[in-house]
Amino acid sequence: MDITGPRAPPPPSPAPLDLGDVTLQLGPGDNEGAAYDNFFSKEPPVIPAGVTEDTRASTAYSAATSGAITPGTAFPAYDTRFSLASTLSLINDCSIPTGVDGRRVVVVMGSGDFACALTARLSEANYNVIVASRDPQSRRQRVIAAGGTIMTYAEALQKSNLVVIAIPFQHVSSLPLDTLSNKILVDVSNRDPKKYDPADRSQAEHLQNLVPSARVVKAFNVLSAYTLARGTRGSKEVPVCSDDALARAVVCDVVRSLDLVPVDRGPLRNARLLEGIPLTFFPEWKFALIISLIIWIIAFAITFFKWQLCDNFRNAQETNGSFNWRSFDGIAKNDVSVSCAMTSVTLLALCYLPGEVPVPR
Numbered sequence: 168m169d170i171t172g173p174r175a176p177p178p179p180s181p182a183p184l185d186l187g188d189v190t191l192q193l194g195p196g197d198n199e200g201a202a203y204d205n206f207f208s209k210e211p212p213v214i215p216a217g218v219t220e221d222t223r224a225s226t227a228y229s230a231a232t233s234g235a236i237t238p239g240t241a242f243p244a245y246d247t248r249f250s251l252a253s254t255l256s257l258i259n260d261c262s263i264p265t266g267v268d269g270r271r272v273v274v275v276m277g278s279g280d281f282a283c284a285l286t287a288r289l290s291e292a293n294y295n296v297i298v299a300s301r302d303p304q305s306r307r308q309r310v311i312a313a314g315g316t317i318m319t320y321a322e323a324l325q326k327s328n329l330v331v332i333a334i335p336f337q338h339v340s341s342l343p344l345d346t347l348s349n350k351i352l353v354d355v356s357n358r359d360p361k362k363y364d365p366a367d368r369s370q371a372e373h374l375q376n377l378v379p380s381a382r383v384v385k386a387f388n389v390l391s392a393y394t395l396a397r398g399t400r401g402s403k404e405v406p407v408c409s410d411d412a413l414a415r416a417v418v419c420d421v422v423r424s425l426d427l428v429p430v431d432r433g434p435l436r437n438a439r440l441l442e443g444i445p446l447t448f449f450p451e452w453k454f455a456l457i458i459s460l461i462i463w464i465i466a467f468a469i470t471f472f473k474w475q476l477c478d479n480f481r482n483a484q485e486t487n488g489s490f491n492w493r494s495f496d497g498i499a500k501n502d503v504s505v506s507c508a509m510t511s512v513t514l515l516a517l518c519y520l521p522g523e524v525p526v527p528r
């Protein structure tokens with residue numbers, strides 16, 4: 168089949184659209200090929216005199232949305248924040264590096280009680296934990312027993328971008344802060360109960376101020392070293408907060424891998440409340456304690472009335488007013504123990520009977 172031959176004449180060009188500053192050529196025309204050549208060439212498109220980048224982009228964008236496209240000018244200004252390269256670099260900054268053995272590497276600064284307990288728990292969860300210490304030699308045995316490797320600050324901080332700061336907060340400003348830049352810093356510190364005021368700026372926010380390029384995350388402060396070392400028996404919830412959502416997600420993932428339950432508490436400002444949680448003594452037990460105490464007092468009043476008062480009054484009537492003070496000796500032995508037993512049975516009944524007694528219909 169002969170595919171050569173006279174070329175069909177180009178369709179007639181529509182009249183150019185005059186938009187004031189810019190004249191747009193609509194639809195295909197004789198200059199179509201030239202326009203696309205211009206689009207794919209490295210040369211920037213020609214901007215009419217007197218037209219700024221902004222007016223050009225906005226005019227072209229409105230023309231594009233109305234169906235008219237001038238090649239090379241039809242898209243809004245390119246926003247580098249959403250480029251693939253910047254997204255990949257963000258993910259790279261927040262992903263925990265893996266060592267040669269394939270385990271993810273976490274650096275823990277400090278070799279105290281909390282650092283060793285967390286090291287043991289992370290090692291159990293198959294993390295490669297590197298403890299950064301001021302004096303690696305003297306702490307080596309303790310850290311190795313917990314399953315970690317000990318190094319100097321300079322060596323350890325090259326190994327991972329996830330760093331747990333497990334040293335008392337008053338010493339944080341003496342750390343080599345420039346080596347912490349751009350890392351995810353997990354602040355586990357708690358506040359001094361005597362100075363705690365939820366209105367004050369949190370220690371985590373102070374740390375963020377000290378290292379502005381870091382992604383500071385508050386986590387783990389509600390767990391004690393004892394709880395971490397011996398396995399969590401009480402609540403497994405670990406509140407996590409940070410201004411950086413990606414860093415928060417990374418730390419939540421670490422918390423989850425330790426068989427704990429991360430609770431996303433939003434921005435770093437909430438660390439003001441989190442730093443006060445370990446200082447609150449049994450916050451949710453208050454009501455239960457009051458009820459138990461009331462039941463115990465009632466039980467004690469009953470036993471006291473029966474064994475010390477009733478018996479004595481009866482005795483006094485029968486023996487012409489003599490009062491048996493010796494019956495008071497049994498208060499500690501009889502009244503207190505019986506009151507405790509009565510309280511226990513009553514509380515057990517209060518807990519279990521509502522689930523056992525059928526509801527009448």
Ligand SMILES: NC(=O)c1ccc[n+]([C@@H]2O[C@H](COP(=O)([O-])OP(=O)(O)OC[C@H]3O[C@@H](n4cnc5c(N)ncnc54)[C@H](OP(=O)(O)O)[C@@H]3O)[C@@H](O)[C@H]2O)c1
Pocket residue numbers: 276277278279280281282299300301302306332333334335336338341355356357358387388389390391392393
């Ligand atoms: N203990 C807990 O149950 C618990 C619970 C929740 C949160 N926390 C928090 O965890 C952090 C550590 O508590 P901890 O009980 O593990 O304390 P710790 O037993 O006293 O240990 C603190 C470690 O910090 C390092 N350190 C001490 N002084 C330092 C200084 N001047 N400069 C730099 N590093 C110093 C030392 O490690 P090197 O000698 O190896 O450098 C030391 O072993 C605190 O912020 C605390 O609030 C503790």
